[in-house]
Amino acid sequence: MFALASLRAVSPTRYRCGGCGNVTRFDVVATRRTRAFHHYTIGGDLEVEDVEVLDERVEQVTCRWCGASGDTISIEPGAVEPDPIEPGPVDAEAVEPT
């Protein structure tokens, strides 16, 4: 009846537990705001396609091994993609007058 065909753009954030060193098993509580194409068949079956995450807030991350959460869980450095460079005005001196 319900098939989540693809959930793309899920945050690639990786975590590390400072308590036990776990980097692979976490319970993540998050709020996601998504836009998706709901594709129904004539029979009423739904297939959700083209899920786009518009906003995501991670509320709590808990280690599955030792149960630690909060400040004990750190985000793995280098795992988070750098902010995209805004194509806005650069240094005023570098802009050639047209």
Ligand SMILES: [Zn+2]
């Ligand atoms: Zn842990």
